[in-house]
Amino acid sequence: MFENAKEELYNFYLHGDVERAKAFADKCFARMNERFEDGMTVTAQKLLQYDVIVQEFDPVIFRNTPYFYETGVLTSLSDGARSAKGHSFVQANGWVYERNQHLFIEQDEELYQKRKTHGRERLYLICGPYNDTEQHFNFNCRPFLEIGACGIYERAQTELSHAKNEEEKEFLDAVCHGMLSLRRMAEKFAKKAEYLLAAEADAACKRNLSLIANTAKRVPWEPPQTFYEALETLAFLRTAMGSLEGAGPNTFGRLDKDLISFYLADIKKGILTRERAYELICQFLLIWDCHYDHDMIMEGYADHELENTYTVGGCDEDGEPLCNALTLMFLRATREEKIIFPKIKCRFSKNSPKEYLDEIDCAIVKGTSTVLLQNDDATIPALLRAGRPIKEARDYYISGCWGIATNQEKYDHGSYLNLLKPFEFSLHNLKDKMELVGITFECFDGCRNFDELYQKVLRNCELLLDAKLDVQTRGGRIFHKVDRFPIFSSTLEGCLEAHTDFTMDGAKYRDDYQLLFGLPNIVDSLMAIKTLVYDRKSYSLSEYLRAVRANWEGYEEMRLEAVRCHGWGNGHEASCALAAKFNDDLYKIFASKTGMHGGKVHMGHLTYTEIRWWGEKTLATPDGRKSGEYFAQGLTPSRLKRIPCVNDVINSMATLDPSTMAANSVINIILPSNIPLDRCEGFLRAIADTAVQSLQLNCTTKEELLDAQRHPKKYPDLIVRVTGFSAKFTSLSKEWQSEVITRNFYD
């Protein structure tokens, strides 16, 4: 279906997008530089950026879809971030940031150097100089659906009379300016559609162009009145905001919850059928999915990524399971059209309706795993403990790859803390590295008992966290001097009321989220040392460390013993108890800290593609892992552990306290292909009772993946969850295929 639309979209997105975006950026940069005046505030600079882009862009309209949204400002793979992914130029939407980013360096060159060194040594990763400045923007679409840009404009106007100073006034004026910019952009689409309509002969295309011409005159300035207009509003805002703000809006929010009233009203009025609604949903999803060539080989860091997501299912504010007609239609459309982007996140719980779980499972068991499952029963308690009121907690959604988000904050994830690095530095006694990064981690040599060693591991984790928070707090506070985001801020709860941008702490919450890397391998390493050195006394600590430092060369027997020790995920009481203690102790440390914006510091367990990159650059570990081997993702058991039954993994997860992980945690599980839906349903309900939060579930076998490697043409539609995103297995590089193939498979 939708072949004409796909052809038209692919023609545009897969050809010449980079040259187009680069030429546009060059033109806009020249105009903006011409009009720049000394003494302009950052906000004034941003408004200049809005004006030039609105003035210069030429709307792109696709005759075969009913949606208008494409500005032609960004490359196809851009999610709104200013950097052109995979290319060295900055897009037009990054002019302000580009102009001022030197401030990050000049405020404290030594600090900047330190942060770079920490990054190079892989102590942590931040998507930006000190904080994430261009991605993971948690765009709240609801105000546009409820009151339209004009409603936001009016709210800002009302607040203007209460502004306490020029700065507040400037922010509110900028919000108004931003809303008018969006209106002007849409009007340009209306004119272009009218122009194209005059020459259009095809009846279906005429209908689309006519719809666009009429709708773009009103939306998004006025709130949408129909189901189509609501989808159109979301499509337009995503691209328009990305084009103007230089920020990647990472989510459409909860589409089934937010759009159901439009759908039901249209059905009641007789202006929409179920079939037409399904068609509109498919077309809405396809316009994003066609940004991308799914057969392109994935080699690098994030080249298979389009940060475009939405959430379905879960519960309403009263805790009642949410599964409406749209929930099922979005899932069906994803399955039938094999949509990979936007990424679909499915909230579930032990109370989820069977038809909802079956619809999710239907795609997964057939080997098209495009879904991230998110367990409400382990997520909502974490949000409550983080201080969110119950209704807010129940209304969470997933932003980006797997960030738990609500509408009250920017969502500053994308910041990974590598707990394995201090572990490696101490274990291998890398004094020169410690000197280089300026942190003296405590070495393990000579520890007389396990507790002493454990306390050192914990202390080293705290030293790393302190170092990161110190660098971020001292360096990141000047973000507001580099860039401002009036349109984006106006959508977050709190900014309009506080009369200030989110970069000035305007949003309701300003917490920090630290995503941890390494718990499974550290727990396994500690279990191996405890068992072989302190309990069984098979080896002295120095003998054991010598073997690890030798990358296990000449110590294969000892390595096998280490691998055979109980470890995280095998369900054994001792390893579960150690993991739970380690997690709780980490939580206590994180809970005692203050974030860079004065808020709380939350933790979770997950990383992105670092399971490969950091694994390749980390020396041997005491769990039997050799230098360079991949690490485990989030809370997934190490790939060294042969755990025959998946239930042991799930039972292990039941021993962790989910409320400690407000930043979310993830686990990978691979079950066999074509397992019965009933089993899948039972499995998910059993999981709901544990600390599993994000679940990346694939249904395939090692044999099938190996065969797909050898005969890719036989498996054109085999889609796997990789790490925060899905991709065709045959489009992964050999290394990435190997990462998936070396995971644990369960019967």
Place this chain on the structure above:
Amino acid sequence: MIDTKAILFDIQRNSYVDGPGIRTTVFFKGCNLRCAWCHNPESQSALPQMMFYQRKCTGCGKCKEKCPHHLERCDFCGRCTLYCPQEAREICGKEYTVREVLYEILKDQSFYNSSGGGVTFSGGECMLQMDFLTEMLKRCKENGIHTAVDTAGHVPYEHFEKIFPYTDLFLYDVKCFDSGKHKQYTGVGNKLILANLKRLLATDKAIWVRIPIIPSVNDSEEEIRRIKCFLDSCKPPDKVELLPYHAMGEHKYAVIGKKVQTFSVPSEEKMKQLKNILS
């Protein structure tokens, strides 16, 4: 008694082919049939066996080095399996107490509850170790777990009566209707099996009859019609399942040093045709 023992060859968790929902299947070692197509040939002997996977072995000699008897004889101490880097050696069959098996079963209670599953006792023939089986069933029921017994039925009927109070479901195999052919392919006739089934069906117990379909043995329409005719003369079972032969167990014969008899796998069309007879 909680310390009653039996020899088992596997405890398979997260199983979904032996009864409803997610189950733990406990495989008893020892069988009084010798089905030519048996996909678990290691289940037939009641004693532990050393399984050796030739294709995994690299000839490193670690097993011989670590074995107290240098592989000249085996007392199933397991040292060779522990030290083989390729995991080419495995002991099949181990003595378990009721307590140990119950501990394994209870691990997955949340999975049974969430899926309508439970525990299935299978084999081999689980009804050859009755004391253990009865105690296991009793303990499972005490813990609120759904129980199923998978049997070939070649045991005295009193055995069934003994476990009635603690068994929710019987999975009952019918392999061939003709007793002579049954004896040819399984080593025993089927008179007792069919008589037990008839009596069992007359009770109020849930029963799933399972018929393995083995090409050239029992895959004729006539064979299935005769079984259907027999079942029609009884109180109907809750379910009749046709299980197509699969070759996944063939490699195990070499592993335990036995000669394998091969069969073809029935086509989907054939299975559909036979299922239609039963419907």
